Structures are given as structure tokens and as C-alpha cells.
Amino acid sequence: MANTSNQYDVVTAYQTSLNDSELSTPVAIFKALTDFVRHSTDIYAAPTMSEFMQTLEKAAQSIRQESQGTSKEKPKNQHKATIAILAGVDLFMRFVTRNSHDFSVKFTKLKKKKKKKLSEEAGSFEDFKENLLSRASLILEKASCAREKAAAIGAQFINDNAVVLVQGYSRVIMSVLYHAADIQHKRFKVYVTEGRPNSDGIQAVAALRKAGIPCRAVLDSAVGYIMDKVDMVFVGAEGVVENGGIVNKIGTFQISLVAKALGKPVYAVAESYKFVRVYPLNQYDIPSETPEIVTFTSRRRKSFSTIADAETVEDLALSNPSVDYTPPQYITLLLTDLGVLTPSGVSDELIKLYV
């Protein structure tokens, strides 16, 4: 029973953290899993490290499955960010595994030298958990200020009198623009694409106007038209994949293609916890929620006889993918809290982290 109640804790904790719109998905996952670790310390002490790892693994899986299961009850502006979930879960698990591995190596070395008894081993397991918790909170801290760091680095690339194109509403990009305007005191103009189907571009325009940045909303289809007036393109990322490409809101690939064709730089701004060890070969290889979403189904034929039932906007939104993959050759630079990276540098960072 304690198991299930703990599991439930994780999922609800995760969802409540998600509701805080300022937290990005991986950070919310970190928080939820750290709380889980803390609770498992108090409520029921997993006697061995392997059991602990198993329960942790189960909790992570439950978050992943939960997000894939429910589709109807989600609020409108929160689509299933599968890849961000993957990134967060993977990173946390890797961090814990690394920690446990270092710990066990250290411990076996100690054991060889001093020959500790079993009871002491249990005690040191408590130490391990304490260690884990303190390091996890350290990671959380780092993650929360990662966005600010990335924003500071990203804002360097905006020049005075630049015209910037952004897509929809992205929290990172917003912080980049605020940073450039308020802290670096640069004057620039922004074109914001509407960002169908959830039209969060309109919100972005409102927010930017409040901050005093001159901006304009444009249709998604007008990107080719205005690209010549633009100096640079900023895109956010839900996940950065291993070859340096990014997975972001649908429409990002199109914008990058047009920008590349017209010789405009595309800067992708992402925090480093969004790096994930996924390697897509093409658009249809990304771990999105419904890979068969764009096939032709026979559903149509059944409803043929009924009234020409034009799909509503909501139907269109649900039956179309919400993310797409931009290959690395269309991205000029990746601006992260680790610094400015070229797309091929992402793999180096990932290897340092994971291998």
C-alpha cells in the first residue's frame, strides 16, 4: 500500500508543479522525483539500494505513462511534452545512477580496506540517500537559474535596431527578450508568429507590449513574406537531441527552413537539462505521443454520409502533431546555460554527461 500511495504522490506532485506555468517540464519532474526520494526516506525505508532504485524507476515510469494516457483532461495550453519528460526523467535517473555508482565504488574500496559489517552497510545507505538528496537539491537550484543564464547568453546576440522573429510563446525566449530590453538596454523590434492551433502568439504579444518592447503578430503562413525584413530568428526547444537538432512546437522546422533559404541565422535557446539522448533519423522518428497521427484513416468514410462536418479547430489541433524536429543543419547556434554551442557540440556535452 505504501508503494501505491507513494506512486500516486509522484504523479500528483508532478502535475501540481506543472501548473506553475513558470516551471518547465524537466524541472517539474526533478522536483517531483526529489520529493519522492525524500518521502521514501521517511515513510518506508527501502532496505537496499537496488530496491530503492527499483521503486525510483517505477515512479519515473509512472510519470511517463501518465502523460501518455490522459489526453482529454488537459488544459488547453499544455500539450503533452513527451520529449521534455524523457529529458527530465533520463537526466534524473542518470544522475542517481552515477551517484550510486560513485558511492558503491567508494564503498567497495572502503570495504576492502576496513571490512565493514552489514549493519554498517545499512547505515551507509542512509548516508547515500542523504547525499543524494543534497545533490538533488543542488541540481534543482542549478536548473532554476539555468533559464536566466541561457537568457543572458542569448541576449548577447540581439543587436541594437535588430528585428527578431520568434515563434509563439516560449518562456525561455521571453526571458531572452526581457533580458535584452531591461538589463542590456537594447532597442529592437519583434515579430511574433501566431502559433496555431493554440494561438499563444497573441499572449506573447500582450506580454511584450507590457514590457515596452515594440512587437507585431504575424500569421504563421506569413513567415516567408516577412523573412527578408528579419535579422535573426530565435526559437525555443522542448528537447535538444543528440545530433544537435531540436524538437519544438510545430512550425519551427518551417521557420528554420525559410530562414536558412534566405540566409538568416537561427538561434535555438535551451537550458542544458533539455538535452536528451534521442537520435531521430527524420521527422517521424521522434518520440511524440502519437506517431501515426498523420495517416489517412478510414474514419472519414463513415462520416461521409453525414453533413459536411468541417473539423472544428479543436479537432484539428488534436489530430495533428504538436511538435516537430528541426535537423541540426538548419540551426546556426545553440545558446544554452553551458555557453554557446554548435549543433555538433551537443553530442560532446551529452557524452561527457552520460558516458
Added chain:
Amino acid sequence: MENIKSSPLGIPNSNSSKMASGSPNTMGQPMSSSYENRWLSTGEDTKKGSPLVSRRKSITPEENKPNNSKEANKGKKDTRPQNPNEPPKKAQKDMTKAERRAMQEKQRQEKQSRVAAGLPKGAKQAAELEVKKNPSPVSADTDDTKQKKKALSKNQQNQVPWLLHLDVPKTSDALTKDLHPAVLQLGLYFSEHKIVGSNARCVAMLEIFSKVISDHKPPSDATFSRHIQKHLDPHIAYLLSIRPMSLSMRECIRWLKKEMADIVEEDPPLSDDESRTRLIERIGHFIRERITMADQLIVQNGLQKIQDGDVILTYAKSSVVESLLLETKKKGIDFKVIVVDSRPLFEGKHLLRRLVAAGIDCSYHLLSSIYVALKSVTKVIMGAHALLNNGAVYSRIGSSMVAMAASDKQIPVMICCETYKFVNRTQVDSFVLNELGNPDDLVQTTTNTYDAKKSDTAVLANWRDQPDLRLLNILYDVTPSKYITLVVTEVGLIPCTSAPVVSYKFNCIIKTCIDFYFYFYYYLLYRFGVNTSNEEFGKRVA
């Protein structure tokens, strides 16, 4: 051969004929550098089908000796090799004062011009240098040296001139005398192409070295650990001379040398038996971890990328790709394979045989129809011989064509490569370092053994007699990194530009990785009951 050989730039060679004449032009011709001599005079010589300067350097001492002996026989005190056309020099006693002064003047001028040209001051040394750089033409009566040259040039005269740097130096018999018989046998297998494929060769080589190490008894005055490296060096040299450019073998040898050096450094020093067992154990580890287990991990990683309905194209035969495809079939995934093949090795046929035996839906194309084959392909998977530092792939000749054609059609290209093949070398073209095969392999155009009797009616049978015809059988090529989508290694899927980072990381933290992979290895053994015997590799014969 003419007596007066004009230098490559068309400047008359006033080498020895005008030396005594005293004209200021003696040393006035531009001192041809060795580079000019090597490449430009090489071009001139191959037109005549005569031996090359590179060979000439080893021949000149032989040439000079008969020349010198002849001059000595003529009774001259001067040791400078001279043209027989030259008038005999007067001894100083016989000259008048005026003549002596003229001779002194002439010698002073010569010395000045020599110094100006950058040669050593002494006349004798300058002459020696001259001889080395501009070897004097052979006179008609040195027939035996001519024949010797012809024997050496029999192979070289039909090689493509600008690829001669890839040529294999022949080993003399003296070198093979003291070698372990197993190594000689291995060398024979390599040269007869009985063991092909980089993995198979590496494993065979390491196992043979293991045997050599276990059989080796050091001389009484040296410890095993210090002597073993010296003992292995001639074996290594012999193997490298058989198949020169096997990059992955070089990496293995580099690793082995490092291990041997580590054993020497060991403090307190290990006993002979201990170091022997340790070395053998380490070799076994290497084979298990970085080849056998790496292959299994590559298969696991590669499986992620293969889905139902895939049409996979592969080129020639790679042991890893074969394991991957067989494993995919075992998993029950519905896929098709297209095998692309090329002359003269036709390695794809062996792969095809094995895939069909496993029940996989296959088809077979030659490289010339690659675009036709690519029509329905969803993925291209190939193996590699080595992965270079700039992310380029060094692989069987023809793979770069497949990669380029596939990337032209926006088809992803995956390379399967173990990390021990990551080489610390950069190459942008395929010619700087490569391996030449036997040009006679290209002559036979029918593969039907029944028609083998008619082999002398092959069109190219007498190609060596054609003075302007060269056959080129080159074995490897380099595929630039922009045509490769990803590389599947045992550490995961990486972009090919990350190859140096992985090899660096791997060498740094290899110990912790080994622990981790060991657990994974035993897990795999437990789960899949994989056959880990290394005989499999030995059985991969043509």
C-alpha cells in the same frame, strides 16, 4: 640510356662532363631539390618504363661501386666518378706554372660557386652530393645491374604513378626466419584473403599474439616484461607488411604496446609468469569487451532504429551489420534487405547467403545500379573499417558512393562501428593513405569457374604489355562526415563528428566503463544466451 641525361626542367645536365672544363656554368644550374627529382624525374622515367628514383636511391650505391671500381681500375688517383669521355687529368708536376695558376683559379671559382649554391666547400663532398642527387647514367657494360633493376621494376612499372606511395615494400626472407610459425601462418591467411574483415583480422591477430606471448621464453639476462615488446616487434612488422594499411589492427597494436609498457612500469615488478598471465588476460579482456561485447551492444542500440516495414540497404559485408540484421529477424520485425555488391571481391554474396539462410527477404544489386536500388529504401546501414578524427568513415571502397547516393535522396545513413576503431588520424581524401590490392584481380571478368579455362581470352589478360595501361585495384575509401547521419557504437548513437570525444573519453575512463559493461555483458549473456566463443570469427572465411 643516354649518356647525358637532361634534368627534368630541360636544363642540360652538366654533371660530370663539364666539371673539368672550368666554365662558370658548371655549378650554375639550379640545384634540383630532392622533391623535384623524386616527383618530376619519376614522371619522366615511367614514360620509358624504367625504374624510379625511389628505387634508385637504394640502387645508387650499387651503381656507383662498379663505376668507382672502373675508374680505380683506370689508375686515376682522383676518386670522383667521372664520365669516360673526359680527357685524363694531368698530374700537377707536369703542369707549367701558368697552367697551375689557371687550375688554381678554376678551383677557386668552382669553390665560390659551390658555396653560393649551398653545397659543402670540399670538392670531394660536393661531388658525392652531386652523385647522390643526379646519379650518373649507367654505361653500357653494367648489364647485371640493369637486370637487377628490371627485376625490381617488374611490378612497379605498371602501377599508377601518383599512387606509388601506397606500395608495399617486400619483406626479405631473413626477416621471416625467427618468427613464430603461427604468425607466419596468419600472414599467409591474410595475404590469401582467407581471413577478411577488420574484426576478424583483429581478433585473429590478438589471439595469435596471445599464443606467441604464452610460448615466449625470454633470454636469461632479461625479464619477460622487458623483453616481450622487443620480441613482438618483428612479428608486428611482418604482419603489417602483409596488409599494410589495416587501421584497426594498428589501433590494437597501439593498445597492446601500451599494455606491455604498463606491465614494465608495474611496481613491485611482476614475475615472469605473472606478467605473462596478466598480458594474456588483458588481451582476452580486450577481445571480449571491445569487440565481442561491443558488437552485442551495437546490435542492441541499432535495433532501436529499425521498425516494421523498413527496407534496409547494406553494402559489401560487415560482421556487425550481419549480426544486427539477424537479430532484427529474430525479434520478429518485418523488414527487407537489399545487398549491394561490387567487384572484384564480391563480399556481398557471402552476406546474402547468410541472410537468406536466416529467412530474411533479400535482393541483390551491383554498385552500378545503386540509384535503382535506392528507390524504395528507408535506411542504409553499413559497417566501417575505421572512424577518423574529423568524423569521416574509412571503409570498403564503394561505400562512399552508397552514402552519397543515399544522402542525395534524403535517406538516412547509419554506420555501425566499435569504439576501438576510432583512429587518431584525419583524412580528407581517399588517396593519402590507402591500400592497393592486386591489379590482376581485376582482369578476370567472369566469375563462373566453368569459364575459367577461357581466362586467357580475357580482354585484359596482357595488360602488362601495354605501355600506357595501368590497372588500379584500391581497397578502401573515405566518406566525408556530411553524408553520414549517425554512428552506432557501443556507447550509444552518436553523430560522426563526436568520434574524437568518444575515443578520448573512453581512454580516460575506461576502467569505470569496463566495470559497468561487465555487468551489462553478463546480463546480456543471461538474457540472450549468446555464444561468446571467438571461433566464430575464425570461421568467417571467404
